[in-house]
Amino acid sequence: MENIIQVKNSVLTNIVTKLRDTNTDSYLFRKYISEAGRILLLEALKDEKPVNKKIKIWVGEYEFPQIEEGKFVFIPIMRAGLPMLDGVFEIMKNAKAGFLAIKRDEKTLKSKLYYDRVPPLDGKTAVILDPMVATGGSLDYAVEVIKKKNPEKIISLNIIGAPEGLKRIAEKHPDIRVYIAQIDERLNDQGYIIPGIGDAGDRAFNTE
Ligand code: PRP
Ligand code: URA
Numbered sequence: 001m002e003n004i005i006q007v008k009n010s011v012l013t014n015i016v017t018k019l020r021d022t023n024t025d026s027y028l029f030r031k032y033i034s035e036a037g038r039i040l041l042l043e044a045l046k047d048e049k050p051v052n053k054k055i056k057i058w059v060g061e062y063e064f065p066q067i068e069e070g071k072f073v074f075i076p077i078m079r080a081g082l083p084m085l086d087g088v089f090e091i092m093k094n095a096k097a098g099f100l101a102i103k104r105d106e107k108t109l110k111s112k113l114y115y116d117r118v119p120p121l122d123g124k125t126a127v128i129l130d131p132m133v134a135t136g137g138s139l140d141y142a143v144e145v146i147k148k149k150n151p152e153k154i155i156s157l158n159i160i161g162a163p164e165g166l167k168r169i170a171e172k173h174p175d176i177r178v179y180i181a182q183i184d185e186r187l188n189d190q191g192y193i194i195p196g197i198g199d200a201g202d203r204a205f206n207t208e
Pocket of ligand 1: 079
């Protein structure tokens with residue numbers, strides 16, 4: 001699973017523990033998800049090559065390195081990926097965003113697409129945001145939809161994954177890079193990650 005990168009960062013590990021804690025209320029849960037998104041993006045862009053561009057400074061026009069922020073399109077998977085958007089925009093203010101709503105059927109565990117508001121992606125780097133990779137069905141679906149829009153590159157930022165789902169993504173989409181904070185033990189019979197954080201969408205938006 002060479003394209004699955006587990007990010008080693010003790011602040012991120014601490015955030016995962018806060019997310020697991022059932023005393024973390026919905027407001028804080030969203031804040032931690034957002035912060036995890038910010039840290040994952042920093043890690044994913046560590047080796048991004050800046051390009052030299054002229055800017056006006058106090059002594060005239062000079063070339064300086066800049067990341068081409070407009071090349072990045074953040075794509076949160078609704079619902080649970082939404083709180084990650086605030087975090088990533090904090091460090092990439094001129095990026096764009098597109099939206100996918102994908103929901104898995106709790107019985108069959110099959111994912112269904114409800115809404116696609118992702119712009120054409122020619123020449124862009126698509127950055128998928130979703131805290132959970134369980135069976136991998138939703139991420140697989142999102143990648144399929146995004147690939148049809150012809151991006152230059154796809155990366156996925158995820159917080160907790162099960163080995164089963166990550167293996168599926170590694171095998172089916174070796175051309176994308178997945179940055180993940182924590183790989184947990186396994187899936188249970190209902191397709192939930194153990195130990196995991198429970199239902200991320202419900203916890204983020206106070207529903208059951
Ligand atoms: C959660 C999560 C992922 C998906 C992961 O969303 O945010 O998108 O489950 O499971 P999978 O890897 O088995 O597909 P969910 O379908 O519960 O929708 P929600 O965010 O609206 O609650
Ligand atoms: N979706 C979640 O929100 N949690 C899981 O453990 C699995 C899928």
